């Protein structure tokens with residue numbers, strides 16, 4: 089029997105979709121029964137009270153969570169988010185209901201044993217409710233009390249060799265795609281770069297001194313499986329410089345229907361015979377492909393490495409060998425409004441250990457943003473406010489054609505007098521004779 | 526700036542303002558210290574380690590206050606968070 093009646097929440101279970109309400113009820117019942125005889129360190133009915141509080145919010149049409157708070161583990165300014173409810177007498181189980189962010193392993197690779205350990209820890213010292221994963225990538229532990237924070241942190245760090253992630257005005261937990269571990273499209277070792285920078289920037293991750301949040305994300309190729317281009321303040325996207333490698337025999341096998349396109353992804357329905365003209369060549373965004381004498385040709389100078397042709401014919405086309413990554417800056421995906429994609433900052437940079445060149449770019453961007461950024465201003469907003477040209481100046485990167493998305497839309501790069509040989513003089517009085525203000 | 530001097534300055538200033546304001550952005554502290562962000566960060570971190578300052582976090586933004594000053598959980602004016 090549920091502790092609180094939740095008629096409004098029950099409605100959410102009635103649709104065809106899986107419902108978090110059902111999950112929570114299941115968890116509440118599991119804790120009430122406690123078949124494993126766990127020595128719960130926070131109220132056993134935490135999940136019941138969570139459901140009750142949420143029901144009350146639906147009735148009242150307002151949240152009953154207070155905003156933020158002073159919680160954390162010693163020495164860390166992030167990784168724990170304080171949550172307190174404003175109806176603690178009615179719902180004592182969620183009087184404190186703090187969130188902990190657990191830094192996910194690079195590429196989100198873990199063993200079943202590791203996951204089981206995390207869940208056991210959280211059943212004992214928290215609500216048992218997790219979110220796999222938060223939008224930044226972390227494993228999210230939802231709901232524990234203040235005294236348990238240090239306990240959980242101690243066990244994570246001492247037993248599982250596992251750190252907390254970032255929150256607040258910090259570097260957020262860097263996230264990457266599975267990369268070379270499993271994916272033949274990966275142009276660099278995303279896991280290595282992600283892990284290296286995570287270790288390098290521990291201070292930025294745990295001790296907040298930025299104007300606002302800052303996200304790094306690492307995609308091995310322009311397919312962007314972690315969507316770095318859409319949400320990371322700095323995105324690291326694998327790319328290559330030389331030709332796409334073409335296996336002409338395999339191209340013919342695709343044309344002849346011996347190999348299914350898109351790695352057989354579309355086999356749920358008969359889409360008709362594969363048409364290379366229609367499905368590949370015509371869809372190339374830069375129109376740089378054609379057939380000539382039964383051979384597929386690509387004009388590498390025009391190709392923008394969009395990945396389309398490779399995705400359709402992975403056995404015929406492969407990424408080039410001269411590999412590295414592009415760095416983009418300024419993306420953000422806030423909940424309310426102001427979403428913005430990243431702007432290309434460095435078209436190509438080698439991704440080789442110890443990644444000094446990459447660190448140099450990162451640190452010059454940070455120096456600028458820490459100095460000039462307003463409170464709660466993301467890097468992308470600073471770039472808009474002070475101009476992309478300013479970003480180029482502070483990073484010491486020369487303006488180049490790749491910075492221009494299309495003429496007359498972005499970015500305007502102006503010459504300064506000292507940059508032009510001989511400088512220039514301008515007689516403003518003479519000019520005004522012919523041009524009104 | 527020497528650490529002790531910096532600490533005294535921050536604590537004095539935050540106490541003086543504590544009637545009207547209890548939470549401060551990092552940049553407010555850096556301004557008080559008249560230091561570059563990186564230098565200010567070292568000093569401010571040390572103050573947190575010493576217990577002279579505490580972090581306050583909404584989840585999306587971090588602020589600093591004196592320990593025990595202001596409401597533990599509330600910041601009535603705060604914005605939306607992630």
Ligand code: SF4
Nearest residue numbers: 265271274308309313
């Ligand atoms: S982003 Fe590219 S390299 Fe990374 S997993 Fe996706 S397809 Fe593979």
Ligand code: SF4
Nearest residue numbers: 372391392394395397
């Ligand atoms: S990667 Fe994209 S731009 Fe390059 S040839 Fe293939 S479809 Fe065209």
